Amino acid sequence: MALELxxxxxxxxxxIVPMHIGNLDVSFTNSALLMTIAVLLISALVIVGxxxxxxxxxxxxxxxxxxxxxxxxxxxxxxxxxxxxYFPFVFSLxxxxxxxxLLGLIPYGYTFxxxxxxxxxxxxxxxxxxxxxxxxxxxxKFLTFxxxxxxxxxxxxxxxxxxxxxxxxxxxTLSIRLFANxxxxxxxxxxxxxxxxxxxxxxxxxxxxxxxxxxxxxxVAVLQAYVFTILTCLYxxxxxxxH
Amino acid sequence: xPQLDLATFPTQLVWLAVTFIALYLVMALVGLPxxxxxxxxxxxxxxxxxxKAQRMKAEAxxxxxxxxRALAEARTKAQQALRExxxxxxxxxxxxxxxxxxxxxxxxxxxxxxxAEAKASALKGMHDLAxxxxxxxxxxxxxxxxxxxxxxxxxxxxxxxxx
Numbered sequence: 001m002a003l004e005l006x007x008x009x010x011x012x013x014x015x016i017v018p019m020h021i022g023n024l025d026v027s028f029t030n031s032a033l034l035m036t037i038a039v040l041l042i043s044a045l046v047i048v049g050x051x052x053x054x055x056x057x058x059x060x061x062x063x064x065x066x067x068x069x070x071x072x073x074x075x076x077x078x079x080x081x082x083x084x085x086y087f088p089f090v091f092s093l094x095x096x097x098x099x100x101x102l103l104g105l106i107p108y109g110y111t112f113x114x115x116x117x118x119x120x121x122x123x124x125x126x127x128x129x130x131x132x133x134x135x136x137x138x139x140x141k142f143l144t145f146x147x148x149x150x151x152x153x154x155x156x157x158x159x160x161x162x163x164x165x166x167x168x169x170x171x172x173t174l175s176i177r178l179f180a181n182x183x184x185x186x187x188x189x190x191x192x193x194x195x196x197x198x199x200x201x202x203x204x205x206x207x208x209x210x211x212x213x214x215x216x217x218x219x220v221a222v223l224q225a226y227v228f229t230i231l232t233c234l235y236x237x238x239x240x241x242x243h
Numbered sequence: 244x245p246q247l248d249l250a251t252f253p254t255q256l257v258w259l260a261v262t263f264i265a266l267y268l269v270m271a272l273v274g275l276p277x278x279x280x281x282x283x284x285x286x287x288x289x290x291x292x293x294x295k296a297q298r299m300k301a302e303a304x305x306x307x308x309x310x311x312r313a314l315a316e317a318r319t320k321a322q323q324a325l326r327e328x329x330x331x332x333x334x335x336x337x338x339x340x341x342x343x344x345x346x347x348x349x350x351x352x353x354x355x356x357x358x359a360e361a362k363a364s365a366l367k368g369m370h371d372l373a374x375x376x377x378x379x380x381x382x383x384x385x386x387x388x389x390x391x392x393x394x395x396x397x398x399x400x401x402x403x404x405x406x
Contacts, residue, residue, distance in 0.1 A: 008244055013251040024253045031251075032258035039266045046274035053281050055288060061281070068278040088271035096266055117252045118259055183246070 007190035011114055011183070031112045038099035038112075046095075067095065071229070078233040082240050089129075090236075093122065094229040101182065101221030105214065113224075114182035116175065123175035126232045134239030145242050174231055181224045185217040374398045 015027035046067075049060030057065055071091045075083040083090075097113055104111025112118050134142045146163040147156060192210040196203035245251075374395045381389040 011245040013245065013248070013255065015254075019254075021257075025250065026254045026257045028258070029251070029254055031255055032262070035258055035262040039262045039269075042266060043269050043274065046270065046278060050274075050277050050281055053277070053284075055285055057281075064274075064278050065282060068275065068282065088267060088275055091275060092263065092267045092270045095270075096263060112255075112259075114246070115255060116246045117255050121256055121259055122263075179246070 005191055005194040007187045007194065010186060010190055011111070013115075030110045031115065031118075034100070034103055034110045034112050035096075038096060038103055041103075042092075042095045042099055067091070074230060074233055075236075078230065079237045079240060083233065083236055086133075086236060090229060090232060093126070093232060094225055097122070097178065097228050098222065098225035101225055102218075104182065104186065105217055105221060111182050111186055113178055114186055116179045119175040119179040120171065122228075123171040123178075126174065126235065127171040130232075130235045130239045133236070134242075137240060138242055141242065142239075145238065170235065174228065178224050178228050181220055185213070185220055189213055189217065370395075370398065370402065373402065 014030045015025075016030060016033060017028035019026045019028060045060060046064050049064050052058075052061070054061055068091070071094055072087060075087055075090060079086075100111065100113040100118075103109050104114060134145065146160055146167065148159055148163065151159055189210055192206040192213065195206035196210060199206075374391070377398050378389055378391060378394040381394060
């Protein structure tokens, strides 16, 4: 019985339409295809689903409204009124990650949120944007964010570096959390799937496990999109309100 | 690990940027204003309906108040009319009574006058009779004619004493 497991093969980037800008390979890949599908689906949900603008919403329009109010409430609760201008970005971020995670769970699909470069790029945009907003809104006062209130001066020597470290580590924790969750879940699904395929009738056991893990991964997909988004809101709150 | 293949980074970053910016623009310019508009419209409609209901309730209350006011007015008017009528009737009755009493008094006075006249004439008749009787009796007793004037004076004196 040959047991061949390639759980990481699913993350391989495969070009579909080769493209180049100078020497740079910018081919349209399986990852790019799924990103495009995600964007099209989100647009369809939010725009086509609401085309009738019903007073009493149907299913699709309800989903759009629920997502809208969910993110809206999240911003109101964490940032407050001033966070409203960043609503389109936060909403796009949440929907993009959510659809990336969920589409990845469809067999033969592809999980672009399982790519560290993608999650890191998103986290870097959030980090850079939030830092710029903090500086733009508060000027030099933004630096007081790294100095905790009511602490003896001696301790500040210790605390300020810790605060700085915990601030600059944000893009890494934010991106690695999402990446690692997707990587681990999909790897586990692939490993049990590989077992199920290669050990005959006994494979029913790993298959059953895979089904259970699939439901867990559905939960993780939604949860990690939520975590990424609410952390973005909390960072935004730090920058705007300087706790 | 395929995720660490640096050669795939440019294409991933480029397509991430393209798709995410596209998504952001579509959401910011079309999608979210639309959903927000729908939600706002519904909220407006609901508050509008509530306002309308409130207004109609106020109107109904105003109508009820007006109705009650009209009712109270009518009741007051009716009572006033009743009182006026009662007063008028009472006044009329008093007037009639007074007139009746007056006419009765007049009748009574007239009757009394008539009685007094009758009495006077009766008395006068009696005087004459008494004088005549006394004259005849005196003539019979005294045997000769008695002067009529003296008889009359005597009778008058006696009658004045008795009556």
